Amino acid sequence: MHRIDDGHVGRRPRIGLCSVTFRQLAAEQVITAAAGAGLESIEWGADIHVPAGDPARAEIVAQRTADAGLAVASYGSYWRAEEDISPVLDSAAALGADRIRIWAGRIGSAEASEADRSAITEAIADACASARERGITLALEYHSGTIADTPGAVRRLLDDVPALRTYWQPTVGASDDAALHEYDQLRDAVAAVHVFSWWPAAERLRLAERASLWNALFQTATEPRDALIEFVPDDDPALLAGEAATLRGWVTSR
Numbered sequence: 001m002h003r004i005d006d007g008h009v010g011r012r013p014r015i016g017l018c019s020v021t022f023r024q025l026a027a028e029q030v031i032t033a034a035a036g037a038g039l040e041s042i043e044w045g046a047d048i049h050v051p052a053g054d055p056a057r058a059e060i061v062a063q064r065t066a067d068a069g070l071a072v073a074s075y076g077s078y079w080r081a082e083e084d085i086s087p088v089l090d091s092a093a094a095l096g097a098d099r100i101r102i103w104a105g106r107i108g109s110a111e112a113s114e115a116d117r118s119a120i121t122e123a124i125a126d127a128c129a130s131a132r133e134r135g136i137t138l139a140l141e142y143h144s145g146t147i148a149d150t151p152g153a154v155r156r157l158l159d160d161v162p163a164l165r166t167y168w169q170p171t172v173g174a175s176d177d178a179a180l181h182e183y184d185q186l187r188d189a190v191a192a193v194h195v196f197s198w199w200p201a202a203e204r205l206r207l208a209e210r211a212s213l214w215n216a217l218f219q220t221a222t223e224p225r226d227a228l229i230e231f232v233p234d235d236d237p238a239l240l241a242g243e244a245a246t247l248r249g250w251v252t253s254r
Helices: 027-036 055-067 086-095 114-132 151-160 176-189 207-217 237-251
Strands: 014-018 041-045 071-076 099-102 137-140 165-168 190-195 226-229
Touching: 014 027, 014 071, 014 237, 027 041, 027 055, 027 237, 041 055, 041 226, 055 071, 055 086, 071 086, 071 190, 071 226, 086 099, 086 114, 099 114, 099 190, 114 137, 114 151, 137 190, 151 165, 151 176, 165 176, 176 190, 176 207, 190 207, 207 237, 226 237
Parallel strands: 014 041, 014 226, 041 071, 071 099, 099 137, 137 165, 165 190, 190 226
Antiparallel strands: none
16 A cells, blocks of 8 residues: 655644635735634645745745744645646745645546646656655645546555645535545545535535534544645634634544
8 A cells, every 4th residue: 555654643633724715815814813713724825825936925924824823734736737836836935835735637537548647647746856855745636627536546646656645625525424435545645634514515514514524534543734624604704713613623532
């Protein structure tokens, strides 16, 4: 079995927030919300708050994050395999992020030809080599429309690019049992989990409304380094403290 040990096995995940949860807020407001909710870290997104290729902005956000007593969990990039990784690495380094979330192309694994897959895999391997030179790990977004959309597809990428890790989130529409089975197939390689409760499709619920999924997941023997809240109903910052308390209860109850 492909296995990566980042030294975190057996410890509880660090609980944090994806800044994309509140795209409508300035970075400073995201920091205030996360600190006020008692969270420990923030994954900063490249789409709004920390644009790729603007290291000066990344340094400012990093300092303000640290001043609030929060860690930088990771850099949530939207890098796709055909793009130049250099601006992303520059911002991640300035941010002090040791992990970058990336996307495995723009085509699902079932539709991808061998040529498609080879090109994406080669680009990711090259990006991992560049990232490693700067002390940064790359981790896949587990998502439809990429060749990291099923446990088997992710495993194939991990086998081909040993330096790579993955994020995990429940597949939209998957039952609790199906989602937990997916996670179980990847758990040893999962660096971070994006925590949200959508059901039965993309309807945004409070986290507690899928307690049977998340509580079971956080009781597993092998845990990710980070558990990051992503999405709340109506993008409402007033809900964050309650969601953080729910997540904290799950990760500290074992």
